[in-house]
Amino acid sequence: MARGRAGGREWSCTPHDVTAQTPPRRREPLGTEKVKQPPAHVEPVSTMLLLLRRAVAPGLRQACRLKSTPARLCIRACCTNDPFRPQRSSFAFSGGGSSTRGWKVMGTLLGLGAALACHDQQCRASQEPPRRYTREEVKAHSSPETGVWVTLGCEVFDITEFVDIHPGGASKLMLAAGGPLEPFWALYAVHNQPHVREMLAEYKIGELSPDDKAPSILKTSDPYADDPTRHSALKVNTQRPFNAEPPPELLTESYITPNPIFFTRNHLPVPNVDPDTYRLNVAGPPGGQALCLSLDDLYQFPRHEVTVTLQCAGNRRSEMSQFKEVRGLEWSLGAISTARWAGARLCDVLAQAGHQLCETEAHVCFEGLDSDPTGTPYGASIPLARAMDPEAEVLLAYEMNGQPLPRDHGFPVRVVVPGVVGARHVKWLGKVSVEPEESFSHWQRRDYKGFCPSVDWDTVDFDSAPSIQELPVQSAITQPKEGETIEAGEVTVRGYAWSGGGRAVVRVDVSLDGGLTWQVAELEGEEQRARKAWAWRLWHLQAPLPAGKKELNIVCKAVDDSYNVQPDTVAPIWNLRGVLNNAWHRVHVHVTP
């Protein structure tokens, strides 16, 4: 039994864990049946890896890259899939089909072992006094051309030759290139095992200079100086306010997005809220009494949990701005993430304050504790009808994936409005009130609205368009990446699909020829709940490539249960703010001969 620590929490791995802790929504390997490893088969795996690494000749190294062996070593970090279980790592193997499964797993192991073995003779640096490097020097080694260096603790490793044989894929390992491994190992705890550390030790080239300090923190005069530290995998759009998204390689790695790489959309500096003195003000109805709720008060309401995908209205804006300039953050396809949220239902809190559904249209207005230099807080609203509907499951959430909300995601309390654009999920919630009109906030009335492509900044009338609430059907490809070169034979396409308003994704079509012909992708995970499909579906398609094909124009489009579809192209839905891009997602890749 292995023991260790990951992300500050203890983990353990026993053979029994492998089958016992499979989370219900975990993604299955491509087009394969799950290989149920009996406990007795598991323990030998890490031993086998080590033995193989030493036994197999370096010449076999390329074996693990052969595309003709479709089996893949599937290492799962369960803690990232289901945060409500203790963090543990597990191993499971999957083959391309049950009949040849055993051989394929063996083939993969042989290849991997061979690859690791080939480095035995090169890496002898650990025998000599350590050479010293600065963090700057490490950072300068972040590509195949410069060499790929990483750090773990104070140790520096040159993993250039390991990148291509990283079992999780080269692109995922490259996310750490030039920097520390810790943030990634914290997410994917499978790395915290003796044989992985032993493998890594082979690549050690020295240590960080003791004089080299960690990067200096921001000046205190900066209103953003108190912002939290972020995960280095995030692709940062702006630092102040902080806006960042996970890279495609990690986005659909698990159904639940780990908190540290959940996309972050801040409009203002992150407030630092003391949970002991925190109070949520809920205005009462006319003549009624206001509520002033501490965190403990909020915990007294029935706890409700729901898995919800949040998407920024600007997700995929970068594709829109390629067509014509827009104003907004250049989000790629990662301004979307999924978490398991827990909190009090808004309808319960509103009812406690004496609010009821009324015949006339009304709105629940939210104010955040984040504010601009004039003291104006972030604000937004949703219709009262949605807020009061228990089936809509609107939460005042205090937990995200089993943890207190991270500061970037609204600690201690945020609104979660399933099926609705991210902008209404107000973070650091300070005030709730019921009003006859929508929030007068800039972000409700002068932003987050859609317009005709012909509307420009001279002609725009923000009052003419409704504020975005439910979002349209959406999907995107996370694998392969734009411009990537893939090997001939077969391609695996992966991605996500989601629709607003609780509408379930019923189908994802994938084209390899730019939209001329289509194949149906396999939807992963369980069927979604009718009318409450608040979270995305991950999907994949494994398809043979026509011989001689030199490039592919891969396209995806999703259909929801109202049979709404995505539009073919970006231009006709272009709008000056670059929101609501749900055109077919297109990825152009090269194929090796």
Add this chain to the structure above:
Amino acid sequence: MARGRAGGREWSCTPHDVTAQTPPRRREPLGTEKVKQPPAHVEPVSTMLLLLRRAVAPGLRQACRLKSTPARLCIRACCTNDPFRPQRSSFAFSGGGSSTRGWKVMGTLLGLGAALACHDQQCRASQEPPRRYTREEVKAHSSPETGVWVTLGCEVFDITEFVDIHPGGASKLMLAAGGPLEPFWALYAVHNQPHVREMLAEYKIGELSPDDKAPSILKTSDPYADDPTRHSALKVNTQRPFNAEPPPELLTESYITPNPIFFTRNHLPVPNVDPDTYRLNVAGPPGGQALCLSLDDLYQFPRHEVTVTLQCAGNRRSEMSQFKEVRGLEWSLGAISTARWAGARLCDVLAQAGHQLCETEAHVCFEGLDSDPTGTPYGASIPLARAMDPEAEVLLAYEMNGQPLPRDHGFPVRVVVPGVVGARHVKWLGKVSVEPEESFSHWQRRDYKGFCPSVDWDTVDFDSAPSIQELPVQSAITQPKEGETIEAGEVTVRGYAWSGGGRAVVRVDVSLDGGLTWQVAELEGEEQRARKAWAWRLWHLQAPLPAGKKELNIVCKAVDDSYNVQPDTVAPIWNLRGVLNNAWHRVHVHVTP
């Protein structure tokens, strides 16, 4: 004050009616203010028409066709807009702008008068003994080439030269070409006025032969022999079962579709139900009691009224089959209509029978009294959650536009499921039950589902797709028509837009250049209710044409309040049954130099 009968109901027209009976949702003339005619101005109009007709020289005839006078004589038949008021006709005039309004109205009247006057010398047939014609002979005169004849009672008229100057438009008059005027006059009661009959008398060429019988009815051995008589304006797709749609010219003529031209989608012969012996069977929950409701019983439930647009899943199928063959009726764009329905709410009836919402998914199954030769009735189902939600307003309807349901539309009781595909609005309702599964009806499980374009009849798996319930956002152009030649200067584009699930239409974009540039159309009528936008929006765009333009590719696309949009093209949403075509609607027209 004029009096007469239209459609079996008495109507009357007094000057006071013109302003008093304006229905709330009536369509306004293009880009103009409504001209509020004081009562005293109205009575002289018909007199003026007659005087003008006699006074103005024949050479002025072309004046009323001049496009440079954009004013139009707007004759409204209020009874078709608001069926809950007594049927009356009214006159109102609108000009292109308030400043020049008076002159434009006068210009139109002069032109019309001139046009009518020019026939005085030609039409003297009424002075001689009547010539006799058969119905076949009349029918043979239905185009400008053969001459355009119509009948009224036993009289025959050659209106060839009047067609182009018909105030309601040539295309609408041509719908009656070769047949009787009565069905159209019954819809548009403004025709039932002395001066109109006087005008028509000028064109009389003879009478129907007394020996000529009305068209023989179907043989009694035919299961469809007892089907009702239909309106001649309907474009028939199949006679047995009867499937027909209103022509585009009439479809958006009024917000409420008159009952006789409401699109009809029958799957089987129309049952002839005796309202006195009619019973609706509502199965009770396990251990509960079934209800057996007479019509009078149903009337005892609270009466609920709601305006709902029904759309067949196959609407616009003909465009899909142009791309690639499909199996299904060749609907044009008229398999959609709007009515004001009244009845008992399904939730009230189900509650009376002892049904409640349950945690597990359940379905309300409906059976019609129409059945095939094996006795299998038409059937369909909707989720119990929708049926039990008072806000979803699902009706057991017994009234359509203030009348008992017409036989073609389910007399005496049909289901109306706002926001949901027409196929679930079961007509001639015989039985309601709550089941753990969807209806096992062919039409629920083996039809009315969407598939990927790659799925054909060899590979289709009907169980793999959800039954269509809510429909996606839709819009179409009803004016101008495909292939039409329009005059240079300015174009008026009209159409409808609708979305399923109560989602409101928030914008319609129109392009005159095939989708390169877009203009925002004007939505007519009132704002829709949030979450309950069950009925369509009519819209129009009046736009100048670039000089020298010889043809236009007009396109429309709508956006709903979830910001779902229509896809650009048909091919990627093509499916073997040809359902769910909501691609941009495109109309190609020629422009006169």
